[in-house]
Amino acid sequence: MKKRKAVFAGSWYPKAASDCEAEIQEFISDAPVPSPQGASLIGGIVPHAGWYFSGRIACNVIKRLAEGPAPDVVCIYGMHLHAGSSNHIMAEGAWETPFGDLLVDAEIAGRLTQRFSFRVETTERFTEDNTIELQLPFIKYFFKDSRIVPMGLPPTTHSLEIAKYVAGLATETGLKIKVLGSTDLTHYGANYGFSPKGSGPKAHEWVRKENDQAVITAMLNLDPLAVLKEADQKHNACCPAAAAAAIASAKALGATTAEQIAYATSYEKSPGSSFVGYVGVVF
Numbered sequence: 001m002k003k004r005k006a007v008f009a010g011s012w013y014p015k016a017a018s019d020c021e022a023e024i025q026e027f028i029s030d031a032p033v034p035s036p037q038g039a040s041l042i043g044g045i046v047p048h049a050g051w052y053f054s055g056r057i058a059c060n061v062i063k064r065l066a067e068g069p070a071p072d073v074v075c076i077y078g079m080h081l082h083a084g085s086s087n088h089i090m091a092e093g094a095w096e097t098p099f100g101d102l103l104v105d106a107e108i109a110g111r112l113t114q115r116f117s118f119r120v121e122t123t124e125r126f127t128e129d130n131t132i133e134l135q136l137p138f139i140k141y142f143f144k145d146s147r148i149v150p151m152g153l154p155p156t157t158h159s160l161e162i163a164k165y166v167a168g169l170a171t172e173t174g175l176k177i178k179v180l181g182s183t184d185l186t187h188y189g190a191n192y193g194f195s196p197k198g199s200g201p202k203a204h205e206w207v208r209k210e211n212d213q214a215v216i217t218a219m220l221n222l223d224p225l226a227v228l229k230e231a232d233q234k235h236n237a238c239c240p241a242a243a244a245a246a247i248a249s250a251k252a253l254g255a256t257t258a259e260q261i262a263y264a265t266s267y268e269k270s271p272g273s274s275f276v277g278y279v280g281v282v283f
Contacts (some may be wrong), residue, residue: 002123003094003101008133012050017098020137023051027059036189040068043179043250045243047218047278048078048131049150053269054184057262057280059138062180063259064282066142071178073105074139075166076247077242078131078182079152085163086119088152093123093146095133099140107168108177112149116162127152131239139180155228155241163224163245166247167252177253181246183239185212189274194235198274208265212277215243219281220258224248230260235275250283 009015011158014023042062047054077086091109094101113120121127132150139148149166153159170177186207187197197203215236218226224244231240247258259282267275 004123006096020098027056042255045181045281048134048182054278061280062138072175075149076180077245081154085154089118090121097136097140103147153241159241160248161249164252179246179249181242183243185277186236191274255283
């Protein structure tokens with residue numbers, strides 16, 4: 001079977017399986033919160049910076065999802081898109097990870113492409129984008145036999161219809177589906193052309209306590225429309241449709257509550273005038 005190359009392995013995260021596993025074990029030994037007893041989680045929201053900056057958060061979200069029954073399919077929403085972008089999907093083949101290849105679920109992907117318009121990516125022709133790939137070693141490690149459906153959705157309400165349809169496919173096909181949305185939060189500073197509060201510790205505090213918190217609150221309220229609105233007005237999520245779609249799918253799959261398990265910024269790892277926020281949420 002043809003496979004899509006892991007283009008960020010060896011730079012944004014380790015290339016060798018042994019090195020990936022060592023980092024994962026370090027991440028989970030420093031878990032942000034105790035795992036709940038008997039919880040069966042439906043999905044989550046993860047950040048997608050290099051593992052050095054946000055891998056601990058993403059890893060522990062996915063580990064929490066693995067504490068319930070293993071899914072047949074993990075639908076992953078991501079990609080840096082704008083409102084005029086096409087929907088993107090990888091509809092068949094496999095995606096390389098250090099722990100082995102992750103197969104695309106061709107049945108779910110096929111039903112989606114029959115129902116909605118997508119730009120179909122292949123193992124040879126695809127957009128190099130970190131948002132989904134950074135999660136795949138975690139998914140392969142914790143869900144060894146699960147398949148994936150990787151999608152990029154633009155920040156529009158139509159994306160929420162696609163996300164709800166994904167949930168319906170779980171019923172139609174009888175497959176167990178979990179969902180994951182990949183987004184970072186505020187990109188602050190001259191590097192990103194966004195610095196309404198100047199620079200220094202006060203700017204960092206504003207991002208942490210106000211700007212990022214506004215979109216996190218929308219996520220915890222399971223309000224996908226509010227997530228899209230927050231990002232549009234306050235620039236506090238780089239892939240808001242990914243988070244909003246994960247929420248819409250999860251609600252349609254039965255989620256009623258959300259929990260923040262961790263928050264951080266790149267400033268804590270590398271203090272500077274430009275930095276990015278990260279959150280981990282499960283539902």
